[in-house]
Amino acid sequence: MxxxxxxxxxxxxxxxxxxxxxxxxxxxxxxxxxxxxxxAAVAALTATIAAGAKNIADKSAKAAAAAAAxxVASAKxxxxxxxxxxxxxxxxxxxxxxxxxxxxxxxxxKLLVPDGIGxxxxxxxxVLINNWGACRIGDMIxxxxxxxxxxxxxxxxxxxx
Numbered sequence: 001m002x003x004x005x006x007x008x009x010x011x012x013x014x015x016x017x018x019x020x021x022x023x024x025x026x027x028x029x030x031x032x033x034x035x036x037x038x039x040a041a042v043a044a045l046t047a048t049i050a051a052g053a054k055n056i057a058d059k060s061a062k063a064a065a066a067a068a069a070x071x072v073a074s075a076k077x078x079x080x081x082x083x084x085x086x087x088x089x090x091x092x093x094x095x096x097x098x099x100x101x102x103x104x105x106x107x108x109x110k111l112l113v114p115d116g117i118g119x120x121x122x123x124x125x126x127v128l129i130n131n132w133g134a135c136r137i138g139d140m141i142x143x144x145x146x147x148x149x150x151x152x153x154x155x156x157x158x159x160x161x
Contacts, residue, residue: 093116
């Protein structure tokens with residue numbers, strides 16, 4: 001059983017679990033507990049991500065085909081692809097924010113693109129805090145453009161599956 005995660009515990013990307021909100025009434029080692037998604041919430045987020053990925057793939061194929069049609073068609077197709085990519089990222093972030101769980105802000109930026117906000121998608125499904133999964137060391141954080149994980153927690157409190 002891994003240790004429990006709380007606000008300000010470190011992540012693999014060098015930041016800490018912030019801004020939340022964490023649990024308002026459950027404290028572990030003096031810190032508010034971090035809240036992760038239930039299986040149903042993960043399924044809804046996965047559907048949002050899949051829809052965005054499909055739209056990006058469709059626009060990518062159209063952009064590749066438009067390249068042969070000349071610069072005007074290519075430019076329009078590239079603009080459509082950029083719009084689809086931005087919409088997919090915005091929809092993913094909106095789904096995370098609307099979920100009600102603790103939101104992590106990742107400090108990593110890759111090629112001018114931030115990893116963005118993220119939510120824990122592999123918390124305990126049998127230990128719930130405020131009806132959300134209890135988070136632990138090793139739990140995966142799905143970010144808008146990447147994945148992250150929790151690397152430290154409260155060693156005196158272990159949380160099972």
